[in-house]
Amino acid sequence: MSVLPYPLLALSLLLMWLILNSFSVGHLLLGSAIAVFASWSMAALRPSKPRIRRWDLLARLLVIVLYDIIQSNIAVVRLILTGRRPGHHSAFLAVPLELKDPTGLALLAVIITSTPGTAWIEYNSSEGTLLMHILDVMDETEWIDIVKNRYERLLREIFE
């Protein structure tokens, strides 16, 4: 067993410790010890280890998602305050996914849920179908296109 099985987890735990307490040498040592022990106990659970292949694309995805969250915030606020435009309705939508990596799927769930207006309802892992609910939809194919081309393609390049 290596000393640091999950270097990213250990680093973020240490960072969290230093943010919660003020920075000092004592807290640096204590935080490092806690990070190392926590990553050992994580190793005992044996979760699947995520492999991030493209850090540059991860940064691009983050920018895209932040922009989309702002956009959909405005859209949902307009819908709540002014009511539904004619021709629009809310609907369930089944999206076939080719993404299989668990970390990528988890990230996709976070993206879809934290964007107002779209909600992740159910995922069938054997067929790779995702059921989502869209608050304001006019053309269903447009949303399938957004999920598949805007998020899934990038996620597949990052994780697979």
Add this chain to the structure above:
Amino acid sequence: MSHAADLPLWAAIAVSAFLLLGSGLALIGMIGFTRLPSFYQRLHAPTLGTSWGTGGVVMASMIYFSVVGGRPVFHELLVGIFVTVTTPVTLMLLAQAALHRDRAEGDPTVPGSIAADTEAARDDAKT
């Protein structure tokens, strides 16, 4: 309001703007939560508060304590990260619970189970 007097004007305006943005979005989300007609539509309303609602208040708090303390303060960021990571879990579980209950009652407005075959297969494997 003891420290507010020595805050520079730009910081006060930035803190106020983010504060009003965040709490306004949370309020609009809750107005939608009371007005939208079905559960699955209401599921979208709290995400206004969890995305930029929380983001705005966290940004305001970070700017305020950084300027007042004279050093960068980041610990509010943890609240934002925590909310972003936990909201999908709660909403996903609630949506699945609602879907399960609606399907058990035979509600025609919800789609049929896409996991039906796997559930059936798992039940078969058990018996």
Add this chain to the structure above:
Amino acid sequence: MSATILYWSLTCAQVMLSIAMALAMLRMVFGPRAQDRVLGLDALYLNSMLLLLVFGIGSGRTIYFEAALIIGLLGFVSTVALAKFLMRGEVIE
């Protein structure tokens, strides 16, 4: 000048978040079905967490931040437990 701006925006934010909490509570009490009530409870937790952060800015103390973190944690755990209960009819299986 900056104290006045901050005072009024803090008051506005507190009033707006209190109304938001009242609306969430309304849904929690009158919500037609159990899942609406659980979602209302989750929204109530979220808004009270935001209100605590606003209190923290108003008083200039960081103790409210820790309270907000704990409220967020409790909200997450209780909503997950209640959703699990709705799905299966029991929490401990």
